[in-house]
Amino acid sequence: MTIDLSFxxxxxxxxxxxxxxxxxxxRVVDVTxxxxxxxxxxxGLKLLAPVVAFIEILIWLVAISQIFQNIGSxxxxxxxxxxxxxGSYVGIIVEERMAIGLMLVRIITHHDPKNLISALKSNDFGVTVVDAVGKHGPVRLIFLVVKRKDLETVIGMVHQHNPNAFYTLADVRSANGGVIPHLYRKPRRWLSGRYRKGK
Incomplete structure (x- = not known):
């Protein structure tokens, strides 16, 4: 049996x-x-950005040239x-999977964060704790800079030890000094109160 693909x-x-x-x-690849x-x-990834820009514009030129050749379609x-x-959606998904860069985590809690701080430190995260006053009285501010790949682990600790804590996240362009787990360490995931190495 033969299939006619002449169409x-x-x-x-x-x-x-x-x-x-x-x-x-x-266009999907280009926008991604x-x-x-x-x-x-x-x-601030100075080597990757130009390479990706070259591929992006090359694909864009191919796509737009076809549009101009068939401008009435x-x-x-x-x-x-x-x-x-x-492409915009796929690009965001790909970036989330790559999880490149550092994040600043700010945690504000009214409750004693001793267990949370201990859990963070025991997993090699550098923690800065500040006493402060909020709308409803004394609070503790906890600051730490983490790899984006480790963000799930940190948020899991917050939910486990201080579930009502308020926290915010912000991108960090660069960081120097301090205690940040090794750049090439495999991330650990939070699962049922235990840590397992990321695959």
Missing amino acids: VLDPQFFSLVILPLLIFTA FGTLRIIFVSR VVNYIAYAAGFAV
Whole structure:
């Protein structure tokens, strides 16, 4: 039994189906790289950002050239716009999976954070604790800088030891000194009150 694929070469099928799919795919990849480039620039990754920018603009030129060659096709416009939207989403997902960079964690708690502080220190996190006064009385402020890959572990400790604590997260462009677990250490995940090494 043979399958006739000659329809793929039909000019009308190519212009209405194949070409829009190629434009859509190119735009998804292009915007994904663009999202990563912006993140790399914000993280100060001077080597990765230019490489990603080169790939991004190369793919963009290929996609836009096809649009101009078929400028009257509404299907190509839709494929281009849809690829931009999907690429933005995919870029964010990829960046979250890569988890590059450092985060500043600020924790504010009314309750005694002794157990939380002990858990953080026992897992090699540098902790700074400050006494302060909030709206409802004395509070403790806990500051620490962690790798994004370790953020889940830290938040798990907060939920375990001080579930009602208020915390905020902020990106850190760079850090010097202090106690931050080794850059290449595999992250540990919080699971059922225990730590397991990330795979």
